[in-house]
Amino acid sequence: MDLGKSMGFLKIPIWWFKSSSHRKHGENTQDQVNGMTCKMDALQVSPAGDSPEYIHTDMDLCYAGNIEIAGEASLEDLKMQAMTLLCCQEQIVPLPSFLRAWTVDDSKRPAKLLRNNKQQLNDYKLGARVEICIEPLQKEEHLGPHELLLRVQMGIPGERDYYDSTDLVWDISKECTTWALRQQVASHYCLPVDKIEIAKYFPERFEWLPISSWTQQISKRKRKKKQESLQSAPYHLKDGDIIGVKNLLLDDTKDFSTVRDDVGKEKQRQLVLQKQKSRQAERLHDHVFSEEKLNIKHRKPEVALSINVGVFR
Structure with missing residues (x-):
């Protein structure tokens, strides 16, 4: 202890x-x-x-x-x-x-x-x-229990990269839905809510998961239903998460990935291949070793050879 x-x-x-x-x-x-x-x-x-x-x-x-x-x-x-x-x-x-x-x-x-x-x-x-x-921090901060801290970063038009991230404190006491987040991000960048696309970054996988398009939230019937919280699957939104933002007025590409993500994924792929090769080599070694043991086990023990020769007179 x-x-x-x-x-x-x-x-x-x-x-x-x-x-x-x-x-x-x-x-x-x-x-x-x-x-x-x-x-x-x-x-x-x-x-x-x-x-x-x-x-x-x-x-x-x-x-x-x-x-x-x-x-x-x-x-x-x-x-x-x-x-x-x-x-x-x-x-x-x-x-x-x-x-x-x-x-x-x-x-x-x-x-x-x-x-x-x-x-x-x-x-x-x-x-x-x-x-x-x-x-x-540059200023004092006293986050409440219902305030979520996100890192938002705007995509650089024409490049697979982002400007430096900024902090976005979002009060989720009323709702933590796709529509509410889109409004918050649009307000943060002073953009129309229908002119942005957003995605959450999963750094351990080097992947971006788009957060549903705003057009899916317009239906009154859908608005009446209680929407799933972004804190649940598949987004699991939490403090410190990175949110990528696309300004559709300047950049209509839906690809949130960067060159760094490509490199990271390739390294992960190479690592998986190395592990697979290592496991295959181990299995082959175990198989050969087992075969050798089996051959030794089933080999008949050697016995002395005796020849009886008759007596001829």
Whole structure:
């Protein structure tokens, strides 16, 4: 059992990151060098001792260090303690409310957004092996229990790429439907709701799932029916999800994928092929080994050969 955990203390690895929405175009060379240094440091000082795949390359991410904190401490206390770590001191943070805290999933991506600065850490049921990443903000944030945080990014017309993402806080207390999200995104970009297409990104699969066309929502009969929540299958919409947006006034393509997705899918395909070949080789080896054992087992034991020769006189 973890001694710190049993004594009511949590030992938590802290990561510090800036998402693409907080990176400015035209960063100076020193900033770029610092960002690369953070990535290299994170590769070398990984708390879990994992491979370089530990780093999510879409973000400037650096391992800041471990903190030890009581389970009775608040989320605000955790943020304040994280602010004292060396890697986190590169940016001035006036208050803990200028920080977001996320748990980190097995793929080393932000997973669950921790809300309510006054809540005790024990209430989050973090577990003994939890890791936390801290995201700096440009302004204070106090998300309510029914506010969903999404990363929305507009497609670049004529290119298979996107502009930097921006944060969209969406109040889902009334409804969390396709129509409501489309209205929210259209309002965010000051576009007509019928002139956008949207899709959710699944980074672990490098795939985009289009969120139904607005024309499917017009029927009054359909509007009367209770629509399925986007938080259920197949979208499973949650905090931190990336929503791709197409401005149909400038870009009528329905392909949300990028070159990076092509590369990612090809790497996954090669990995699957390698695993299949490895399994086939193992099966072949096992088969040959079994045949050899079978041949040895059924081979009759050797016996001495004796010849009786009659006596002729």
